[in-house]
Amino acid sequence: MNHFKHPNESRVVSTDQVLVNDLNNYNTLFGGVLMKKLDNNATLSARRHARVKECVTASTDSIDFLVPIRQTDSVCIESFVSYTGNKSMEIFCKVIAEDMLTGERKIAATAFLTFVALDTDKRPITVPSIVPESKEELFLFESGSKRANMRRQRREHSQELTEIIGLEKPWERIKEGSY
Template structure:
């Protein structure tokens, strides 16, 4: 029986937090660990929404902290599943920060998290396929296989020679 397919929109999640003093470092900027915690939550909700299953974090791609988020900013995190494989799902997260009094918004972070859907005893379980609809969703969907292969190669779970999608980027034979 073929796997059911769901649109990216069905997994879309938005989460909003305010940066309070307990969330900041001595420079009054949001601590990176607190932001990663929020990113893990919002992306887990997206993965659960897509799979209708319990999910566990399998990997986190590069999170770079390009612009600091300041005390008092309102942080909006958006996440959705870009592609699913057998039991795993790649989730894309965007983080924006807003200084409400001035109305100034900045894009602060982007990342990809990978989750695995599991049954009640923790065994991986199949998830629905993803059907991208928008141009952004299609672009992220197409790049997901390369990102997956890169994660597997870096995690020593795939030989570089077997990473066909990565080889195509570098025109390797």
């Protein structure tokens, strides 16, 4: 196995139309519908990079919704591995909305998701590192360690939080007066 790969080797591009049942009460694409599409694309990029049967989503680091996506738009999602740790892969996703009537294109959203590749015993495995080629890939790679550090800090905070928050049902706390 190569010890490195280019982001282009993990690139996945998918395009979909926006259907009426994908719309919220503002007649724009539901955020959750887009999140599912992002996770599907990112999973394929992670599996393509690691060449494994299974990759699991370790975190959805961020999704920035930049412009609304309407029913007249197509939704193009491009994803690729932008940064790697020893056993984790950061996947960058960009969403391009294209108005099918006018041809106007806009970056509608960006997202970072982190995946871990698993072996046949469901244990994390080491993944190839990344060698960026394009200006976009280089920018994402060079800022990747900063995002990885923020993920570590957020994970530590989440672990601290789990030691403080309770497991009781909310209505039980109200009854006990500890709400």
